[in-house]
Amino acid sequence: MTKSVARTGFILPVVVACMLVVGVVAGGLLSYILSGTRSAGYFVTASQCRFAAQTALDRAKVQISDAFKQYNRALRTSYNVLGWFDSFSGQSIGTGGYVANLMQGGDVNGYTVTVSIQGVDRSTAAEATQYARVTLHATATGKTASGIEVSRTIEETVEYALRRSSVFDYAYFVNNYGYFQGNGVTANGDIRSNGNMNLDRASYINGNAYASPNSELGVPGLITVSGGGSTRHLTLSQYWSGAGTSARPASPASVGGALWEMGYEGTSDLYSYQEPLDMPFLGDLAEYRTVASNLGGTIKQNGKTLVDGCYSGKGPSGVAGAVDTGCLVLDGTSKPIEISGPVVVNGDVVIKGTVKGQGVIYAGRNIHIVGDVIYNNAPAWPKPDTKPDKTIKSNESADMLGLAAKGNIVVGNYTDSGWLDNTLKNALTVEPYTCDATDASIGYPATFNGNYLATDSGKKVNYVYDYATGKYKASGSSNRRYYESSVGDQIIKTAAQKTAIDQIDAVLYNNHAVMGHVGEFQLNGSMVCRDDALVYSTSVQLNWDSRLGSRSSDGREFFIYLPMSVAMPRVISWRELL
Secondary structure, three states: OOOOOOOOOOHHHHHHHHHHHHHHHHHHHHHHHHHHHHHHHHHHHHHHHHHHHHHHHHHHHHHHHHHHHHHHHHHOOOHHHHHHHHOEOOOEEEEOOEEEEOOEEEEEOOEEEEEEEEEEEEOOOOOOOEEEEEEEEEEEEEEOOOOOEEEEEEEEEEEEEEEEOHHHHOOEEEOOOEEEOOOOEEEEOOEEEOOOEEEEOOOEEOOOEEEOOEOOOOEOOOEEEEOOOOOEOOOHHHHHHHOOOOOOOEOOOOOOOOOOOOOEOOOOOEEOOOOOOOOOOOOOOHHHHHHHHHHOOEEEEOOEEEEEOEEOOOOOOOOOOOOOOOOEEEEEEEEEEEEEEEEEEOOOEEEEEEEEEEEEEEEOOOEEEEEEEEEOOOOOOOOOOOOHHHHHHHHOOOOEEEEEEOOOEEEOOOOOHHHHHHOOOOOOOOOOEEOOHHHHHHOOOOEEOOOOOOEEEEEEEEEEEEOOOOEEEEEEEEEEEOOOOOOOHHHHHHHOOOOOOOEEEEEEEEOOEEEEEEEEEEEEEEEEEOEEEEEEEEEEEEEEOHHHOOOOOOOOHHHOOOOEEEOOOEEEEEEEEO
């Protein structure tokens, strides 16, 4: 017999072991895949939450901006509109019937979103830039496919600011009808009207012309050229050689040179039916008085301070409590008038002569320009200009004067019979228009019919000749017309330049009309008004000061004291909160 031998198999254990390894690996891989799927789902949902929150934030910014703009248009003024931002809760902002209600648990692409206001930081009247910075939170919540809740919160701080009104981007801006007639008008700068504009073929428009619909006047915003065709303009080479240093720079500034933003490009186009631009009213001057006082605005002459922030003293009659109280006569024919920053004169301003410094005069009623007003240190733009950076730097300190009136800007000696015949009696085309409520204090009704010849319920000082002294003296008062001054005819007659006014270096702005009679006239700055009744006997040249430009290469923020409009909102900061 033979002894048997035991044999064991190894294949099965190996197979089983391999299967176990594969199972572990497959289980781990499956777990990894499931975990990765859950993570991917989480991150996708988180990204979509973030997108939904940002979308809601963007909607909120637009809602706030639109409500604020509507409030600004209703208020029809500038400096005091930022008080709108003082009325806010976590869910809404605004006042006066113009409120932006923010999203609370609303749906954005399937995600639940809530937007809230965390706070508002607003500038003071003493600050040069006027702004309200609103901090917003937007939280979006959703669930992944596996039911995991995901939430994301974004914080933005958005600045809603006031900037110098875009109406100052133009050499000539009129809120009603605009017209260049008489074969002698040159504009070195863009021109615009919130209404129809009538030009003639002999005018030189070295820039573009714009007209906008005006529902108040019932006009479509059409530009017409008398006799058909188009206006004239200089080529770039002609502009380089003949425009003069007071005209805005060319773009390029020289042959093959650098481009100058908002410079003259050698073309002239006429654009009808454009979007209207908001022209703010000068409202309650209380805000301007605060700004003038806080910023230390002054007018000086020969070392003497004539105005420190605000002027409310005796008028030129020298009689306390007379109807010319708060009126001021500024004569720079022998010594320059020195201005620094914004100042407020409660009554009328009568001005002529040389001016130096940078600032703006706000008048509670009319500004009467009775003689040439000339900068002591005028800006200059050489043509061609091979060193534009040097030009920009040089012009930073050059003089700049703003004349802003709640009433009218009246040019020339209105006591002369020829002045009246050449202006208000036959030169003004006016339709009734709505006035700022605060202009009621100077005689303007809620809707003004454009009759500047009418009396305005105010008074002017009367003067009688005193044979004992050989001088005129104040004696009582009489009714005042819209174009007249409270200071009285004798003051205007005595102060007025004997020859025609030929030059005004200033930015002109008012609630109502620029009116007057000039000779061979040049305005260096900008003319902004509701009605235009400026009549010339020889020619008119309007040279836009490009330092006023909102996008100009030499635009200057130092002059923000001019009336302002709502700027585009901008994001100051952004972050995602954990």
